[in-house]
Amino acid sequence: METVSVNEWIRNVIKPEQVEKYLNKGQDFLDENLIKQTLLANQQPDKERIREIIAKSKELVRLDPDETAALLNCQDEELWQEMYGAGLQIKQNVYGRRIVTFAPLYISNYCVNSCVYCGFRTENKASRRKQLTMPELEEEIRALVAKGHKRLIMVYGEHPSSDVHYIAETLKVAYSTKEGHGEIRRANVNAAPLAVEDLEILRDVGIGTFQVFQETYHHQTYQKLHPRGLKANYLWRLYALHRAMEAGVDDVGIGALFGLYDWKFEVMGLLLHTIDLEEKFGGVGPHTISFPRMEPAINTPFAEKSPYIVNDDTFKKLVTVIRLSVPYTGMILTARESARVRNDVINVGCTQIDAGSNIGIGGYQEDSLAYDKQQFILGDNRSLDEAIRDMAKMGYITSFCTADYRCGRTGGCFMGIAKKGKIHNLCMPNAILTFKEYLLDYASDETRAAADYLINQELAALPSDQVRETVIKMLDRINQGERDLFL
Structure with missing residues (x-):
């Protein structure tokens, strides 16, 4: 595709008025001075304060920036052990002893962006480009379903060929x-990031959660690492999920790519993003x-030489x-991490993992790891069955x-139940039922023997x-x- 065509596409995609309405007196919510001053003001917190903050979190109350900054600045390993334990307790009190599992399905790696850390960047001649046709997509989904998967995160390069109509068609194929x-x-x-009217199309098709990661919240670093393409527009990306909520896509996912800038700053950015969404959408x-x-x-x-690894x-x-x-x-721990790291970190409060993952375009059907069709290199290559056995x-x-979504327990409904710590009362019974399906239909004898008692x-x-x-x-019927x- 010619550069002029790409630039024209980018101009047509971005609608500044759909960003401006969410600004606070012309400014975005990511106040860098506030973050830096808050981190500075909460250096060397004492034990009593840290324990008070932990106690507040256990009451399922979102922390304020000052409180999060105090936790980030904690230097006491004894207190960190207490925080690890609190994280697991909170997760189990809200979500129960279950881990939601999904598969990433990469649909296309054509991309107009120039993200310096990404294998899909438009200038990378070593990346072999591929976009799935609908028959190819169907074969990929059959390969995933044959392993036992029920949930996907479908990933698309940012490119005119992956417009909203292509995404909508792929969703229809996935469900059918x-x-x-x-x-x-x-x-x-x-x-x-899409405009409101495009997000309404995906809403009507039946999109699940819509994810857009800011990557880094630090303005200057963002511009340096995303010099060209659709992604060069910081504000269009920053308010992508505000537009999704406005369009009625009420389950959205935020994220930061750690290693691009200071990790404490990025955690604070995620918190400010959460706060702004909650303030503008009735606590959701x-x-x-x-x-x-x-x-x-x-x-x-760049991915191996960043000073912020x-x-x-x-x-x-x-x-x-x-x-x-x-x-x-909910908190998603991806297969970027090794199995060792995931088995450790999952115990501080994660709720979702991908498993049996292949991020090459067409990789599930081919059952191969083609690095020149991958965005990055995975750390955990366990099969779905192996991961389930380890869990x-x-x-x-x-x-x-997936009962919550099909019963309308999304957005404000879901959040209202989760904030009361009661969502596990619905989710654990349904987890048992879907777990039984997997054990009967797909599990190896070894996994069945290790898991039946649960x-x-x-x-x-x-x-x-x-x-x-x-x-x-219901188990008898299964x-x-x-x-x-499901309930």
């Missing part, structure tokens, strides 16, 4: 493709927060602070549940005899061949 007992019941989307903020670390990518030296210990700390800062929100050994049920354990922990009896009856039963 069946394979044996299997099907996709929830398709989330990670794509270019992000459905999920993601915190990927930058990983190596083909022909992309986050080590494993710091990564665990920043994930913990996010959990304490926004205690009721079971850690005491977690793997959930493929169903009886979680049945015993259900909140009432009535719910328990209902789930037991044993008889029925599928997709």
